[in-house]
Amino acid sequence: MKTDALIDSLVRDAGPVKPLQPPLRRIWGWLALALGFAGAMVWAIGPRPDLAERLFEARFVLEQGAALLTAIAAALAALALTVPDAPRFWRWVPALPAAAWLGTLGLGCLRDWAQMGPAGLRVTPDPECFVYITLIGSLPLLALVLMLRKGAPMRPSWTLALAALAAAAIGNFALRLFHMQDAALMVLVWQFGAVALITAIAGLCGRSVLRWPGMPA
Amino acid sequence: MPSAPEATPARGSAASRHAALDSLMRAAQQGDGRAYHLLLQEVATRMRRLIMARAPWLGQADIEDIVQDVLLSLHLARATWDPARPFMPWISAIARNRLTDHARRYKRKQAFDQAAADLAEVFSTTPGQSHADGVVDLMSVRSAMADLSEGERRAFELVRMKDLSPTEAAHQSNTTAGAIKVAVHRASRKLRLAINKDGEEST
Numbered sequence: 001m002k003t004d005a006l007i008d009s010l011v012r013d014a015g016p017v018k019p020l021q022p023p024l025r026r027i028w029g030w031l032a033l034a035l036g037f038a039g040a041m042v043w044a045i046g047p048r049p050d051l052a053e054r055l056f057e058a059r060f061v062l063e064q065g066a067a068l069l070t071a072i073a074a075a076l077a078a079l080a081l082t083v084p085d086a087p088r089f090w091r092w093v094p095a096l097p098a099a100a101w102l103g104t105l106g107l108g109c110l111r112d113w114a115q116m117g118p119a120g121l122r123v124t125p126d127p128e129c130f131v132y133i134t135l136i137g138s139l140p141l142l143a144l145v146l147m148l149r150k151g152a153p154m155r156p157s158w159t160l161a162l163a164a165l166a167a168a169a170i171g172n173f174a175l176r177l178f179h180m181q182d183a184a185l186m187v188l189v190w191q192f193g194a195v196a197l198i199t200a201i202a203g204l205c206g207r208s209v210l211r212w213p214g215m216p217a
Numbered sequence: 218m219p220s221a222p223e224a225t226p227a228r229g230s231a232a233s234r235h236a237a238l239d240s241l242m243r244a245a246q247q248g249d250g251r252a253y254h255l256l257l258q259e260v261a262t263r264m265r266r267l268i269m270a271r272a273p274w275l276g277q278a279d280i281e282d283i284v285q286d287v288l289l290s291l292h293l294a295r296a297t298w299d300p301a302r303p304f305m306p307w308i309s310a311i312a313r314n315r316l317t318d319h320a321r322r323y324k325r326k327q328a329f330d331q332a333a334a335d336l337a338e339v340f341s342t343t344p345g346q347s348h349a350d351g352v353v354d355l356m357s358v359r360s361a362m363a364d365l366s367e368g369e370r371r372a373f374e375l376v377r378m379k380d381l382s383p384t385e386a387a388h389q390s391n392t393t394a395g396a397i398k399v400a401v402h403r404a405s406r407k408l409r410l411a412i413n414k415d416g417e418e419s420t
Contacts, residue, residue, distance in 0.1 A: 006285050007257045010292045016248030017296045083297050084310035152294035154314050212290055 020150060023079035023086075030075055030147060034140035034167070038174035041136050045178045059108060060182070064173055066101035071169035073097050075144060078162035082151025082210075091158050094165060101169075105192060108184025121185045129175060130194040137164075137171035137198065148210060157206030164202030168195040238304045246295060257288055260308060264288075267312070273378060287315050365404050368392075372400035373408075 020026070054060045073094040080090035112120030144163045153159065172191050181187065238259065244252035264284045268275065275283075290311050298307050362370060368390075375386035376397060383394040383401070390397065 003261055003281050003285055003288070006288060007254060007261065010257060010288060011250050011254045014245065014248070014250065014253050014292065014295070017246050019246060019299055020296050022299070083299075084294060084314070085302060085307040150296065152290070152297050152311065152314075154310065212293060 020083070023076050023083070026079055026147060027072065027076055030140070030144055031072065033143050034071070034075075034170045037139045038136050038170055042174050042177045048178050048180050050180070051177060054182075059104070059111075060176070063101065063104045063108070063187070064176060066097055066104055067169050067173045067176075069097035070094055070101050071166045071173065074162045074166035074169065078144060078148060078159050078166060079151070081155050081159045081162065082148050082153065084152050084154055091155070091162065094162060098165075102188075102192065105184050105188045109188065112184050120183065122183075123185055123189055126181060126186060126190040129179070129181075129190040130197070132175045132179065133168050133171035133191065133194045134198065135171070136174045137167035140170050141167035141202075145209060153210040153212055155206075156210035157203045160206035160209055161199050161203030165195065165199040168198040171195075235303060235305050238308075239300075242295075242298060242304045243300045246298065246300065257291070260291060261288060264312060268316075271378065283315065283319050286319070287312050290315055362408070365407060368396075369400045369404040369407070372397045373404035376401045377405075 048054070073096070077090045077093045080086040109121060114120075141164060144166060145160070148159055148163060172195055175191060176182075176187075181190075238256065241252045241256040241259075245256055261284050264287050265280060268280050268283055272280075287308075291308060294311060298304065362373075365373065371390055372386060375381045375389060376383060381389070383397040386397045387394045
């Protein structure tokens with residue numbers, strides 16, 4: 001096709017478009033859906049019996065706060081990366097809350113070791129964490145991908161990895177509300193590990209899921 | 218339906234050309250077909266110039282292929298442009314993205330990568346993001362090329378545009394690989410300075 005003909009066909013195809021809202025406005029709808037779904041899952045599975053007690057424990061609140069902040073920052077960053085002229089620093093924004101999350105878990109490991117010795121750092125299989133995080137993160141991820149596909153797939157691998165990080169962090173946030181596992185190393189290995197694994201897999205799939213329509217990956 | 222902006226992007230200073238592009242895109246988002254047609258033609262012209270300067274070995278069909286790819290991408294992504302922001306950084310980011318993708322499909326990958334890196338360099342070393350004209354409007358690059366010495370221009374063309382190694386370029390120019398590297402370095406620095414200066418003057 002000649003370029004002039006392409007221009008004519010694009011002009012014919014182009015009706016009015018509503019500019020996308022900035023990520024800071026778009027995220028609230030997603031967050032409401034993600035937390036609503038996570039809340040429903042916690043309710044369906046049944047919250048942990050000691051939840052009220054845990055909510056007054058600084059360490060639990062800090063870890064949960066860091067996970068939630070990581071989810072919000074990652075979703076914001078993913079949305080921003082689909083805007084062509086968005087600053088590049090967006091991709092690093094979730095690094096701060098994620099580092100804080102990792103830091104609280106790391107400190108937790110030290111505390112467990114100081115209090116219980118080697119027994120505090122025992123790792124036993126807990127693979128259902130991965131299943132729950134994936135299950136609870138699935139709808140938030142699907143919703144976020146649909147939102148991202150309205151944007152431009154400028155950096156698909158980063159974008160999908162960040163979206164998966166956001167969804168998995170929400171999944172982990174919800175998991176801690178019904179799963180009685182607070183040993184820091186167990187949380188680090190099985191829960192943070194699951195989040196990291198899901199993020200990495202999504203990053204590898206980025207180019208297949210997010211690409212310019214009609215163009216090869 | 219809103220009327221097409223009176224200004225056309227082909228004339229006037231860089232700032233007024235950019236303002237004209239902004240208003241064309243604004244009108245295009247609101248459904249003004251005439252404005253959109255003008256905008257796409259302007260982007261196609263600028264992209265064609267850019268690619269011909271950066272990858273002179275490409276055939277006409279390949280050049281048009283990339284130009285069309287950028288136009289299609291602009292079309293698909295047009296809702297992501299915020300009317301409160303300038304158009305040039307937005308389309309430059311899309312153009313760079315498409316160039317980088319095309320780099321994977323052509324044998325001259327390194328030269329395309331270099332073109333994309335040059336774009337990024339010019340883009341990031343100019344204050345703010347309003348000098349993207351220096352990126353897509355290759356007229357400034359061409360005028361800057363004229364200020365290079367013969368040796369610098371030849372070395373730059375052989376290494377950066379024709380993708381020869383310094384040794385191969387030295388062989389063709391009857392000089393040493395070290396001299397070629399120095400000439401390319403000097404040429405890059407002069408071009409960068411000239412393009413940035415041009416960007417600062419045009420705003």
